[in-house]
């Protein structure tokens with residue numbers, strides 16, 4: 115869990131390497147659907163471009179097959195509100211499973227806005243860069259790019275997404291705190307420092 119720009123995707127990539135769990139990012143599923151140009155893609159694009167949440171039933175339908183097909187996973191960007199958290203709890207209860215851990219990456223909004231507005235993603239490799247802090251390589255062999263800005267990384271959509279996060283997603287902190295699952299990590303630290311803390315949590319659990 116964490117606001118946009120906190121580094122969830124970056125850290126999840128490292129966790130996937132360490133644990134071999136499947137990576138399920140509902141934002142990626144949404145973008146894949148948009149890229150396909152399907153009818154569903156056109157529908158979800160309207161929400162995503164504005165930085166609004168896609169309706170719950172669409173997201174649950176997208177994520178469910180992946181949850182069912184894999185034994186272990188790292189969820190990124192789901193659940194995003196109380197109703198999605200309850201849907202997930204119910205689905206896990208039904209198969210006698212529970213979440214191992216909820217890791218919350220926290221950072222103040224001004225840091226997040228700065229990170230997101232400089233964010234660029236390689237169309238070739240999917241890797242994420244920052245124009246100042248981690249610029250895309252000039253060497254084509256390392257990553258040929260092109261390096262593009264996400265449609266929802268505009269100033270207005272960023273503000274909207276952060277407001278939605280604070281309103282709908284942040285309250286899930288209490289939900290997972292009550293379940294004794296929440297670990298909070300300061301995401302203003304360097305990528306490597308955050309990774310070290312995330313790995314510590316995961317190793318303690320296993």
Ligand code: AMP
Pocket residue numbers: 118140141142144161162163165166167168169170173190191192193194198266275
């Ligand atoms: P993300 O890459 O996680 O920031 O997601 C990009 C966009 O996809 C969001 O702004 C939403 O429009 C949509 N989206 C992703 N995950 C969810 C979710 N769990 N519930 C509703 N909408 C979502």
